[in-house]
Amino acid sequence: xxxxxxxxxxxxxxRLPLPPRFRQRLKDGLVIAPSPEKCLSVYTISEWKKxxxxxxxxxxxxxxxxxxxxxxxxxxxxxxxxxxxxxxLPITLxxxxxxxxxxxxxxxxxxxELWDKSAWEAEKSDDLAxxxxxxxxxEKH
Numbered sequence: 014x015x016x017x018x019x020x021x022x023x024x025x026x027x028r029l030p031l032p033p034r035f036r037q038r039l040k041d042g043l044v045i046a047p048s049p050e051k052c053l054s055v056y057t058i059s060e061w062k063k064x065x066x067x068x069x070x071x072x073x074x075x076x077x078x079x080x081x082x083x084x085x086x087x088x089x090x091x092x093x094x095x096x097x098x099x100x101x102l103p104i105t106l107x108x109x110x111x112x113x114x115x116x117x118x119x120x121x122x123x124x125x126e127l128w129d130k131s132a133w134e135a136e137k138s139d140d141l142a143x144x145x146x147x148x149x150x151x152e153k154h
Contacts (some may be wrong), residue, residue, distance in 0.1 A: 027107060035120075043092060
């Protein structure tokens, strides 16, 4: 389980350190993909495979599956952690998520999210308010 939030800086070569506590889980490689919220999602290989398998049994038409495959798999990148605990973020992903210098690595249960620091602060504020409302509505049922 990935928990917590951590601030790091991207170096001049586009490398980002990952929190030491997560490195062991990611030692076999990871997949970085764009997220709809203008951040990047980081998955273990096993989580990425689970997601791919769940899509295969989704019952969608072939044309919809091709669109999903293009959106998810063509924009994702496989990478590995280097000896210093860093990952390389391709320029296309950095540009998409508007990652320049200060980045927040946020745990999101079974994956990580990489956010521009200022975008994270705004998103976190909105998410907390909405999450409490969602939890309260669940308690009423």
